[in-house]
Amino acid sequence: MSSILEVEGLKVSFGGLTAVNGLSFAITEGSITGLIGPNGSGKTTAFNLISGVIKPDAGRVVLNGRNVAGWAPHRITAQGLARTYQISRVFGQMTVWENMMVAAGRATHPPAERARLLLERVNLYDHRDAMGADLSYGQAKLLEIVRSLMLEPKLLLLDEPFAGVNPTMGQTVLAILHELHAEGLTILVVDHAMSIIMNLCERLLVMDMGALIADGPSTQIQQNEEVIEAYFGRRGAKLVEAAAGATNSDGEA
Amino acid sequence: MAVVEQPLLMVESISAGYGRVDVLQDVSLHVHAQEVVAIIGPNGAGKSTVLKTIMGFLKPSKGDVHFDGQRITGMATHHVVRVGLGYVPQGRVVFPHMTVLENLEMGAFTVSDPRAVKVSLDETFALFPRLAERRSQLAGTMSGGEQQMLSIGRSLMTKPKMILLDEPSLGLSPRFVDMVFEQILALKIRGMAIAMVEQNAARALEIAHRGYVLELGRNKYEGEGSELATDARVRKMYLGG
Amino acid sequence: MIAVSSLRPTTTRGAIGLAVGVAILAALAVVPFVLPSYRTALFVLTFMYITLASSWNIISGYTGYVSFGHAAFFGLGAYSAALLMIRLSVHWILACIAGGLLAAVVAVPLGFILLRLRGPYFAISMLGLSAALQIVASSWTPMTRGGSGLSLPPTLNLVESYFAMALSMLVVLFVSYLIITSRYGLRLIAIREDEGAAESMGINTTAHKVSAFVISAFFPGLVGGVYAWYLAYIDPTSVFRPILSIDMIIMSMFGGAGTVFGPVIGGVVLTAIAEAFWARLPELHQAVFGVLVIIIVLFMPGGVMNLLRTRGLLPRNWRI
Numbered sequence: 001m002s003s004i005l006e007v008e009g010l011k012v013s014f015g016g017l018t019a020v021n022g023l024s025f026a027i028t029e030g031s032i033t034g035l036i037g038p039n040g041s042g043k044t045t046a047f048n049l050i051s052g053v054i055k056p057d058a059g060r061v062v063l064n065g066r067n068v069a070g071w072a073p074h075r076i077t078a079q080g081l082a083r084t085y086q087i088s089r090v091f092g093q094m095t096v097w098e099n100m101m102v103a104a105g106r107a108t109h110p111p112a113e114r115a116r117l118l119l120e121r122v123n124l125y126d127h128r129d130a131m132g133a134d135l136s137y138g139q140a141k142l143l144e145i146v147r148s149l150m151l152e153p154k155l156l157l158l159d160e161p162f163a164g165v166n167p168t169m170g171q172t173v174l175a176i177l178h179e180l181h182a183e184g185l186t187i188l189v190v191d192h193a194m195s196i197i198m199n200l201c202e203r204l205l206v207m208d209m210g211a212l213i214a215d216g217p218s219t220q221i222q223q224n225e226e227v228i229e230a231y232f233g234r235r236g237a238k239l240v241e242a243a244a245g246a247t248n249s250d251g252e253a
Numbered sequence: 254m255a256v257v258e259q260p261l262l263m264v265e266s267i268s269a270g271y272g273r274v275d276v277l278q279d280v281s282l283h284v285h286a287q288e289v290v291a292i293i294g295p296n297g298a299g300k301s302t303v304l305k306t307i308m309g310f311l312k313p314s315k316g317d318v319h320f321d322g323q324r325i326t327g328m329a330t331h332h333v334v335r336v337g338l339g340y341v342p343q344g345r346v347v348f349p350h351m352t353v354l355e356n357l358e359m360g361a362f363t364v365s366d367p368r369a370v371k372v373s374l375d376e377t378f379a380l381f382p383r384l385a386e387r388r389s390q391l392a393g394t395m396s397g398g399e400q401q402m403l404s405i406g407r408s409l410m411t412k413p414k415m416i417l418l419d420e421p422s423l424g425l426s427p428r429f430v431d432m433v434f435e436q437i438l439a440l441k442i443r444g445m446a447i448a449m450v451e452q453n454a455a456r457a458l459e460i461a462h463r464g465y466v467l468e469l470g471r472n473k474y475e476g477e478g479s480e481l482a483t484d485a486r487v488r489k490m491y492l493g494g
Numbered sequence: 495m496i497a498v499s500s501l502r503p504t505t506t507r508g509a510i511g512l513a514v515g516v517a518i519l520a521a522l523a524v525v526p527f528v529l530p531s532y533r534t535a536l537f538v539l540t541f542m543y544i545t546l547a548s549s550w551n552i553i554s555g556y557t558g559y560v561s562f563g564h565a566a567f568f569g570l571g572a573y574s575a576a577l578l579m580i581r582l583s584v585h586w587i588l589a590c591i592a593g594g595l596l597a598a599v600v601a602v603p604l605g606f607i608l609l610r611l612r613g614p615y616f617a618i619s620m621l622g623l624s625a626a627l628q629i630v631a632s633s634w635t636p637m638t639r640g641g642s643g644l645s646l647p648p649t650l651n652l653v654e655s656y657f658a659m660a661l662s663m664l665v666v667l668f669v670s671y672l673i674i675t676s677r678y679g680l681r682l683i684a685i686r687e688d689e690g691a692a693e694s695m696g697i698n699t700t701a702h703k704v705s706a707f708v709i710s711a712f713f714p715g716l717v718g719g720v721y722a723w724y725l726a727y728i729d730p731t732s733v734f735r736p737i738l739s740i741d742m743i744i745m746s747m748f749g750g751a752g753t754v755f756g757p758v759i760g761g762v763v764l765t766a767i768a769e770a771f772w773a774r775l776p777e778l779h780q781a782v783f784g785v786l787v788i789i790i791v792l793f794m795p796g797g798v799m800n801l802l803r804t805r806g807l808l809p810r811n812w813r814i
Contacts, residue, residue: 039296039452040424051694077696089691091684095811102680103695131810132687151696163297166274192296194493222492231295231491233453235482236431 003062004029004155004186010049010059010069019045021210023059027155032177032187034201034218036194038231042210043190044086047157051083052076064154078105082153086160088140092133096124096143099132103150111150118146122176138169145176155186162193174200198222206230259322261286261415261446262307262338267316269306275314276302277470282448284415289437289447291461291478293454295491298467300450301343304417307448308340309333321414334363339413343420345400349393353384353403356392360407370410377406380439398429402436415446422453434460454491458482466490519664526656534656536769538724541659544761545717546738547745548666548754553710554743555751556679557703558686559609563620564742566627567597567714568721569733573631575719576644576728586651590658590719597715598708605704621736628734643729646722655724659717666713670754673709674813682706683752683813737780744783747790750799754814759798 005027012020020042027033037043048054050061052073061069068076091099100119104111119125122142127135135143141161148156161173170193177200181187191197197204198218206214206221208230214221221227260283270276276299284290292300305311307318309330317326325333334340347356357377361370378385381402387395392403401421408416421437422430434456440447441460451457458464458478466474466487474487481487526534546568554560571593578584578592608619631638638644673679684692685699693699722728745764750756764783771779794801802808 053690053694072698073690073693074696074698077694083694085691085694089688089694091687091691093687093811094680094683098680098811101677102684102692102697104677105696129809129811147695164274194295194491196493198493222489228488228492229455232488233451233455233457235455235459236434 002029003027004064005050005188006060006062007046007050008060008062010046010056010061012045012049012054012056019210020049020056023207023211025205025212025215027186027188029154029186030181030184031203032181032201033189034197034204035188035190035207036192036197036204036221037207037213041207041230043207044159045210046207047083047159047190050076051081051157077151077153080152080154081157082148082151082155083157084141084144084148084159084161086163088137088144090132090135090140090143090147092131094132095129096132096135097128099143099147100128100150103147105151114150118149121179122146122172138165138172141165141169142172142176145173149180153185155188156180158187158189158191160191161189162191162196170196258285260284261288261321262448263317263319264303264307265317265319267303267306267313267318269302269311269313269316271302271311275470277306277313279316280467280470280472281316282465282472282475284446284448286414286446287444288463289441289449289461289478291454291457291464292448292450292467293452293457293464293481293487294467294473295493297469299470300467301419302470303467304340304419304448304450307333307417308338331363334411334413337412337414339408339411339416341401341404341408341416341418341421343423345397345404347392347395347400347403347407350391352389352391353395354388356403357384357407357410360410363411369412373410373412377409380409380443381406381436396429397425398432401425401429401433405436405440413445415448416440418447418449418451420450420452422451422456430456454487455482522660526653531652534652536765538652538656538659540761540765541656541663542717542721543741543745543765544758545659545663545666545713546742547749547757547761548663548670549710549713550742551710551746551751551753551757552666552670552673553703553707555746555753555756556674556682556686557706558613559703559707560613560617560743561620561710561739562617562743563622563624563736563739564710564714565734565736565738566620566624567601567711568718568738569624569627569631569730570597570600571715571718572722572728572733573638573644573718574715576646576722577637579646579723580644586719586723587658590716590723593719594712594716597718598712601708601711602704605707606700609700609703609707621739624734624736624739628730631730631734638730641729643727643732644722646726648726649723651724655720658720659724662713662717662720667754667758669709670757671814673706674754678702679813686752741783744787744790746797748786748797750797750801752796752813753799756797756799 003026008024010020010023023046035043045054049056052071055070059069060067063079063081066079068079097115100115101111116125119128124139124143145161162170165173174196177187189197189201201218203216204218204221205212206227213230214224214227262284264280264282266279266281268275268278280303292303294300306313309328312327317324319325320336320338323336325336348359357374361373364370383399384402384406392400395403421433425433430453437447437460449457458481461478464476464478464481465472466481468490474481525537550561550564574596575589575593578589579586608616611619632640681692681697681702684697685702689699718733745760746757748764749758749760767782768779771782790797803810803812
């Protein structure tokens, strides 16, 4: 199995803050991987670096053998990468159908046929004339996913597909992702819905403070002390003594 | 802790959310005077939503909030502040183009008596000497930890009986996380009642008397800070365990 | 440009539209021969404004990059065509086309530079451009005769000007129609809606914006030349004045920016209003325009066409 994506030493800083600090990992073709980590660990920034929204200060992003680090987003998309956003960026003043059409490039199948099939999979074909702005939160998420599939990507980056989505809709999203994985699409997902991600992904990459702190099968990650600590937090050494000494910690006045 | 008196803050079975979906379902908690309570839980637990509902940014669809004996459910935020609650929002919200002093004065906006404002200022400076040192510095040029200090200081200007802290250590480097928890400790020593939503559960539970653990918008666990900190179930929860 | 089938009107609607269109065109074709010169001149002016508003619409209505200085291209075309006619005795039709082409060519590097700027900055930069060109026209006396303006050999050209303006208008409207019913146009709308998302979807937003900008520059340049030939006189103020840029915006917005007929409605209504007031109270028409802007912003953002959409008289995604 070859690596469809290889990230090497990726680094970016904003002002004084290093958001991503020497990130390196490889994604095997056809795999479904989760990228997790506490808030502020740099996950979305990593996505933005890979998809070209931000330019890295250092490092390489090798997609299908080409280093696309620093390329404009539309060129990276042309290389076979598609992504969705935490808050769905569906085009509000276009219909569902038009949203699909605008993504269709020089596709192999007739775009109308492909769009119809994709929309039917997520029960949006009947809503094809609805304006993007009128879709519900969950519908917009689904539309964004199938719209990205119009690009016929080889690698799909999903940014929090389960965020704010009710359980029923979550099941629909999960089902689609399972299907896509079975069809051979390589998927990299960022999300906080731990139980879902653990089940969905064969492998988890864990980020903290801009770098990778763990990489392995989900069951292993769940037991990993360092990962638990990254999420739960680390105790402050001197604070423990100060707290014990200075306060009546059981409240007696 | 002598717990005979009514809690200062009582949140009773509130359900609240943004739009049609309720993020919180039936959440209850209480905080006594001089008590530090931590509200922790994995992402999506609705922790910040609890504070926003107490402060009146959101109206709960069910349930009640009482503060200092008064029913404040659904009260407008500026009234909630007048009743004695201070709020330190997420993300170190300071006015970057104003000085430390001006930021603090803005915090006292609802206080009409200038002498009271002066007293509050002096007290805040006494509590946070670093702010006194930098009173003429533009807030936007301060470090993350100092900005959080300023944000907390500003909430103190209305002389609240209790402070709500929303993720005080979020996005800060370890050094500044230390600084912020020292600030919270200083408040604790002064006897301020605090309800703190924190991502860094370990630190929060270390400093708190009691804690509430929320999961997916509901109460999950409750207990003494030290108990929860070492409870394996709580730790595992964060990774879907 | 590949058509998105759902955007081109269905056969029955299309047939009716075509019939109405042909009738209108036939009527317009006889106007200069049946109406007095004064009225025909009003049509000439209306066609010109519709062309300008429609051109503005191609960049600003479709991509959302609001230009506050499109008069720059009008003036550029006017001066280039005028100079070609005066100095090199170029035939007026060729001179006007050359004026349009020059404006389009200038728009290429300009587009690459200016379209990087975010909303308000792009708007202001275009305003600055037209102001700068006005100053150039005023100062470069050896070439442009500065404030005295350029006089062309007068010709009795009402009928030809009428048809030249009408043709320009029909062409720009047709181009607008082709754009907005094609996938290229859909991509322009995508840029307007969310440029970042459009980029992520593989759309080369720079290429799209610049091409739309160039198209939007050609037609003002073209009618600038016709205007110069028609009046046989231009000066910096008459072709670069800011109010001209503003008029284009108000017309397009009143009728409905982002649609093909919006600028037509706006052009007709506002020229009629201006004409109604001009005779009696010359300055008042500007006050009326001001009031109109307030009405548009408060009660009908999106203009007349959008009003029709929200009332259900037109489909929600109707852009024609």
